[in-house]
Amino acid sequence: MPRLLIRSGKSPLTVLSHEQSLAASQLGVFGSNSGNILFYSAVDRVLSVPGTELVPNSYVTERPAVNRDYVARINEEFDGFVLPMANSYRDTFLAHLERQAWVIENLKIPVTVIGIGAQLPYGTDFDTLPDEYVRVVTRFTRAVLDRSASIGVRGEYTAKMLRHMGFGDEHVRVIGCPSMFGNGQLGPLVKKVDRLEASSRLAINYTPKVKGVSKLVMANTGKYANSVVVPQQHSRLALMLWGENPARVPDKNMPIHTDHPLYREDRMRFFVDQRTWVEFMAEQDFCFGTRIHGNVAGVLAGTPSVVLAHDSRTAEMSEYHGIPWRLYSDLPPDVDAATLYEEADFDEFGKRQPETFARFVSFLEENDLPHVFQPGNENPEYDRALAKAKFPGPVHTLMADGEVGREQVMSRLRWLRQGHAGDSMRPEYAFERPFLDEKPSPTGAGLVKQIAVLEKEVTRLRKEMHKLQTAPAAARTTLTKVPRRLQPVARRVVRAVQERLR
CATH class of the missing domain: 3.40.50 (Rossmann fold)
Structure with missing residues (x-):
């Protein structure tokens, strides 16, 4: 194979x-x-x-x-x-x-x-x-x-x-x-609605380093109540999952911190799988922003999308594939989604x-x-x-409401709470007891019981050691039965076991 x-x-x-x-x-x-x-x-x-x-x-x-x-x-x-x-x-x-x-x-x-x-x-x-x-x-x-x-x-x-x-x-x-x-081969991009309304469903993608992009985000999320932003950086996933703020927030209007209204209103979505991302985009009326793959997700779903190009890569890829694009520096920073939607030529995509x-x-x-x-x-x-495959779906913020919000918070709590042993070894938020008293040594029947438990554990460990000691020999015996192409891999496994035993 x-x-x-x-x-x-x-x-x-x-x-x-x-x-x-x-x-x-x-x-x-x-x-x-x-x-x-x-x-x-x-x-x-x-x-x-x-x-x-x-x-x-x-x-x-x-x-x-x-x-x-x-x-x-x-x-x-x-x-x-x-x-x-x-x-x-x-x-x-x-x-x-x-x-x-x-x-x-x-x-x-x-x-x-x-x-x-x-x-x-x-x-x-x-x-x-x-x-x-x-x-x-x-x-x-x-x-x-x-x-x-x-x-x-x-x-x-x-x-x-x-x-x-x-x-x-x-x-x-x-x-x-x-x-x-x-x-x-993909089909053509077809407008789902004649024009965008205040109730239209929009997915907005953004690149934090692009000058003026916070104005784009705030203007359009303010006007379109059913709009959400779709971040892509791993640091934004940490923000949404754990409320992990960046060390510095140079622009408070950028949705990269937990005090931002879009975080508080749970109007952010992050995706960790291709299928769930495209399925979500299929439910939107329009997609736009400065992220090339944020808009590709829209195109894959058949949702009209417009790239706001800000460098060579976003421009050349949009042009090659026929995805509608505008040079962001030529537009008002807070350009209205309705204007982008109305002026875009979606016909070229299908032709390409x-x-x-x-x-x-x-x-x-x-x-x-x-x-x-x-x-x-x-x-x-x-x-x-x-x-x-049962993928987990879009990530919501910690402020998510309803059943989805409760389920996601429970998932995060289960991830954190991994039993008493894990909690007692936490490097952060650990409780340091002010006075450590020694437990009294067991005597009488209690001591006999502990010795019996220890003897049983020693017997178990001896059996495990015997299995490990015989494993390399058994592996060498069966090595000849392994297909020639896989023998180098098998030899490495044997050597690894031998090293562990030394």
Whole structure:
């Protein structure tokens, strides 16, 4: 069975609670931005042909913990490494990108990058790019192309940048973002209502660092009573789950703290799975904001969406896919959703679909990646499993009302309350007794009873030790029965047991 290592936080079929999704790593299971869920879930489904195993890498290959032993395991255990990516050509990601480049340079298996893009200030001249940026981007791209037929980028802007660095059109394919193709070619975007009213259901996404965006949020949530904001950063999930405020709130109008009216009114929703996100977006009349994948979620649901582009990546991806977009700096900061809805041209999106989907499929086949859109490679079992999965749904704030609010608070309490032993070992809010008195030593019948209990425990531990001591020998005996392809893995298990016994 072919095995592919895939750059993702988890399998889309794995169900985690809201609390688990945040606690899975320092940046959450989705790697700091929940928008990542959309494109890695799409690639997972597209490549899930019967007989192929896809294994999430949990983003380890780009983190400081990666070493030569880990890379050796990839070479030994996998037939390919697939990297669904986003705006990874950016200055704040260079250290991660260079570690990823080092891993790829040491791989002997095919490597495929799907949907990488540049993030630069809108209109950046490529001659002004910093030397370090050019060096790391060049190193990563060259490492990938040494192990693949081509590299898939998000839009024409990124392709032009790579061309400027010496990577020709023979190796660079503009394929957009894979998040758009998880279920094949999408249909047209059709307005659900003629015009927006005060009661219309709106989903607003925002990027806190974008200048003036708090005015956009406050103006539209104030006018449209049924509007909600959909944050994407892991820190916002911590805010909603645990009331964890940032160390500093430079703009009180930004919904990033527990005193904000949108938090208090439970008008915030966070998603930790692709399916529940898209299902929620299908219930909305309109979606807009500065987050590209916040709007992609709307498009996937067939909900009219408008991107307020604020840099190269949001503009190039919107333009390539035909998603309606406006340059945010050209608009009033508090632009009315009704104006965006009325002025948007939603027709171009449907027209672009046949071409963009064909390009994506062609890229997969050029890189020898079988996919579910090929006749005979369909995988209905995957879709049935996804439909049956009991995902936890949208995250509400701690102020949520009604049954949903009570259930979510109970879930968080269960996560916190993990028995008396866990409570007694808490590093925070621990009770320190002012006077510790020693318990009297047991005597008579009490002492005899304690000795009997201890003897029984010693007998149990001796049996466990005997099992552990015989485990390596038993493992070596059965090692010859393991298929040749899996024997290296089995040997490592045996060695690990032996090390523990020493």
